[in-house]
Amino acid sequence: MLRSIVLFFAVAAAMLCSPATAQTPPDPGTLVQIAAFPSHEVETRPVTIWLPADYDPHGAPYDVLYMHDGQNLFRDRGAYGGNEWGVDEAVTRLVDEGRIRRTIVVGIWNTPQRLREYMPAKVFARLPDDQRQRVEILYQGAPLSDAYLKFIVTELKPYIDARYATARGPDHTTIMGSSMGGLISLYALAEYPQVFGAAGCLSSHWALFLPPDGELLPQADVDAIGAAFTGYIHDTLPPAGTHRLWFDHGDQTLDRLYAPLQEQVDRAVVERGWMPGRDWQSKVFPGAAHNEQSWRARLDQPLTFLLARR
Structure with missing residues (x-):
């Protein structure tokens, strides 16, 4: 049973079932809800921290997985489209199976500034003037991603490391x-x-943009966006053998736009010397769409690659 702890107040609920007719499911752990995490860098926002059922504040430290769009991760209620990722259940199961390391998950909720906070500023700066102007119009302003990452690195992560048993x-x-x-x-x-x-x-x-339904991204945009991302990767991605990356996409709804650009990104990663299977993976999931149900269905794969037991 999921236990939620809300700062400043707690609500307890009990689920009754007959032991003769039902089995108690594995305890997926505890959610700690911070209603408004303060920041000097970005707007305040909720943060949800998931602690495994066996969490021991005095035991061996845990890995930490930071995830964006935190309201979509753990509960259907409040998730986009009413469908959660089921991250707590997936991590619990994969740890129990010995496939990944023990992990705490930190869900960072999005805000109305989501597009601006998630748009990489240094990639944006590499776009031609026309694409930059269109991004600013569509996203209602210039990127705020540098401030968002500074919030995570200098404010949120120190808070998590100070209060929980984390490997840092x-x-x-x-x-x-x-x-x-x-x-x-x-x-x-x-x-x-x-x-x-x-x-x-x-x-x-x-793709950065949203073409009309059924249309693909114009080739001029594919070329300009691809050059911006691949140039950034060539100049900035860490050396091979030190980090891990997982890319994937489907071929339905918005995901139908991504193959030409993902192929360019994949080539840039290879040119940086990264070895497929060791340093990174890039997969296509035929039939998968751009939604929480599709991401939940394949979540085991990125988790297993990125958090594999050593």
Whole structure:
């Protein structure tokens, strides 16, 4: 049974079932809800911390997985489209199976500034004037991603490390997200390789824009956006053998836009010397769409690659 702890007040609930007719499911742990995490860098926002059922504050330290769009991770209620990722259940099961390391998950909720906070600023700066102007119009302003990452690295992570039993080096700190959250996860690893040792980028919204339904991204945009991302990767991605990256996408809804750009990104990663299977993975999931159900269905794979037991 999931136990939620809300700062300043707690609500307890009990679920009754007949032991003769039902089995108690594995305890997926505890959610600690911070309603408004303060920051000097970005808007205050909720943060949800998931602690495994066996969490021992005095025991061996845990890895930490930081995830964007935190309201979509643990509960259907409040999640986009009413569908959660089931991260707590997935991590619990994979740890029990001995496939990943013991891990605490920190869900960072998004805000109305989501697009601006998740758009990599140094990639934005590499776009031609036309694409930069269109991004600013669509996203309602210039990127705020540098401030968002500074919030995570200098405010949120120190808070987590001070209050929980965490292993603090990059080998034990992973960041993950989907769509625009995939872009900011790659950016986090590239900008702070001394903090994040691995990044999961699911259905990364390389396209940046939203073409009309049924249409693909114009080739001029593919070329300009691809050059911006690959140039950034060539100049900034850490050396091979030190970090791990996971990329994936489907081929339905928005994900149908990503293959040409993902292929360019994959080539850039290879040109940096990263070895497939050891340093990074890039997978395509036929039939998968751009939604929480699709990401939940394949979540085991990035978790297992990024958090594999050593």
